[in-house]
Structures are given as C-alpha cells and as structure tokens.
Amino acid sequence: MNFRFARHTNDLAKLKTFYTNILGFEVLGSFENHDNYNGIFIGKPNLNWHLEFTQSNEQAIHIFDEDDALVFYPETIEEYERLIFKIRLENIPFVTSKNPYWNENGRMILDPDGYRIIISNLKIK
Numbered sequence: 001m002n003f004r005f006a007r008h009t010n011d012l013a014k015l016k017t018f019y020t021n022i023l024g025f026e027v028l029g030s031f032e033n034h035d036n037y038n039g040i041f042i043g044k045p046n047l048n049w050h051l052e053f054t055q056s057n058e059q060a061i062h063i064f065d066e067d068d069a070l071v072f073y074p075e076t077i078e079e080y081e082r083l084i085f086k087i088r089l090e091n092i093p094f095v096t097s098k099n100p101y102w103n104e105n106g107r108m109i110l111d112p113d114g115y116r117i118i119i120s121n122l123k124i125k
Contacts, residue, residue, distance in 0.1 A: 003049040004041075005070070007113075012055040014112040016040055019051065022090055023072065023083065023117070062113055066098040069108070069116035073123045083119050 019025045019042045028041040036056045043050030074080040097108045106120035
C-alpha cells in the first residue's frame with residue numbers, strides 16, 4: 001500500500017524549498033493548472049509514501065493542534081546531525097513540543113505553514 005499526505009498551502013514555493021533544500025527530500029512530480037490547482041509531490045523515490053502540496057487561488061485555512069506533527073526518522077546519527085546542522089544554518093528555530101516525549105526523542109521545527117515537523121533520533125538511539 002502506498003500513502004500520500006496531501007495539504008493545501010498559500011505558498012507552494014516556500015514549502016518546496018523547505019522540504020527539499022532543508023529536509024533533503026526530492027520533488028517526485030508536479031502538476032500545473034489542474035482544475036485551477038498547482039501541486040508538487042515530495043519524498044524519496046525508494047519510499048512508498050510522499051507529501052503532496054497544492055495551491056490554488058482559494059485561500060488555505062490551516063487549523064491544527066500543537067500535537068499534530070509529521071515525524072521523520074533519520075537512519076543514521078550522521079543523517080540526524082546533518083539535518084540538525086542544516087536547520088541551524090538556515091536559522092530555523094527549534095520549538096518545544098507540548099508532548100514531552102518528542103522533546104526527549106528529537107527536535108521540533110515549524111514548516112512555512114506553521115505545521116510541526118519532528119526530526120526524531122529514536123532509530124539511532
């Protein structure tokens with residue numbers, strides 16, 4: 001089974017930069033003017049999931065809870081440290097999770113839409 005997480009945004013370009021240049025994912029595909037929607041698929045070719053972000057002339061309304069998050073699990077300590085270094089280099093602030101579990105098992109940042117992203121070190125502990 002494959003999995004797609006889809007979300008509407010008001011700034012597709014910012015999300016593309018964030019998820020590719022900072023988190024290291026790739027643009028797997030894209031589309032333009034599909035019934036007034038533009039979109040990109042982001043992930044890695046060897047995974048059976050991807051993120052889809054869409055934008056149209058309809059305003060995206062983001063409603064989320066502080067416990068809503070995407071969690072990414074780097075495979076190695078080097079990959080984890082490289083991500084943390086890149087986040088610091090880009091001056092992206094780390095935020096404290098409402099759930100103390102994530103404060104002990106990773107670092108949390110916000111994507112350009114304000115959604116929480118956790119870079120977890122659990123796989124490498």
